[in-house]
Amino acid sequence: MTFAQYSDFLRAVELPGKQEQLCAIYSVLEQLPRASHDTLERLIFHLVKVALLEETNRMSPNALAIVFAPCLLRCPDNSDPLTSMKDVSKTTICVEMIIKEQMRKYKLKMEEISQLEAAESIAFRRLSLLRQNTLWPVKLGFSSPREGVRKTPQDTAPDSGTSPKLGFLPEEEEEEADNREKELLMERIQSLKEEKEDLTYRLPELDQRGSDEENLDSETSASTESLLEDRVG
Known part of the structure; x- marks a missing residue:
């Protein structure tokens, strides 16, 4: 975490409130050289996964x-050894806060990924059902799903000029509606996959997004599944 930013990290830990400390620490992280920042990002991500298995x-x-x-936040070589010994507790607190904050963000993102996977599963099941409904009349030798349905006397009554009964669409319109729904579902599945990949790619990020924004993202993702169920229903 570089000698140049050493004092800045310590000053961040000395701030009164936890949220202030976190904001200050992440501001200093952004000042690290790119190579140092990226290496630290990957290492902290590994430590988060280790900490998640604390029970074991x-x-x-x-x-x-x-x-x-x-090792990560070492005092400059020209510092007074006695001073560096006094700083050990602060450097430990600083690294611990980073690990804990990244753990919190990791869990939030994993919840979002799980919600996206659930929504993707719902969309995929609906798409499979539509495809099965398209295939079964062909297997039975009918030209359309409606041809294999037993007709009632009311269905075969002469046309009286009235509009079609509710629940029955002309064959072409019904097929067009099914095809349109299939297209929407395939687009939805692709969109969910891309969003999931993006979240997975961003899991290690040492970003400085605020809690409110993350909670809002999580709530939005949580509503994805129910919204999809309502639309498909």
């Missing part, structure tokens, strides 16, 4: 910070 490996964010802080 006993490595909590605090334990990981104790081990890695002296």
Whole structure:
């Protein structure tokens, strides 16, 4: 986390409120050289995955910070050794806060990915059902789904000039509606896949997005499944 930003990280930890500390820490992270930032991003992502298995490996964010802080946030070589010893607690807190915050963001993004997968599954099941309904009359030797349906006397009564009964569409319109729904579902599935890939790609990011924005994104994703069910229904 570079000697140049060492003092800035310590000052960030000394701020009174936790949210202020986090904002300040992430502001300093943005000032890191690109190579340092990207390497730290991947390492913290790995540490987050280790911390998520704390029940098995006993490595909590605090334990990981104790081990890695002296390597990641080391005091400059020309500093007073006594001062650097006093700074150990601050450097540990700084690294621990980064790991915890990235864990929180990781869990939020994983929830969003799960919601997208659920919505994708609903759309795929609906598409499969439509395709099956298109194929079964052909297997039975009928030219259309409606041809294989047993007609009632009311269905075969002469045309009285009235409009078609509710629930029955002309064959061409019914087929067109099914095809249109298939197209919409395929577009929806592709859109969900792309959004899921984007979220997966951004899992390690050391970004500075605020809690409110992330919660809003999560709520939006949570509504995806119900909205899709309503439309397909």
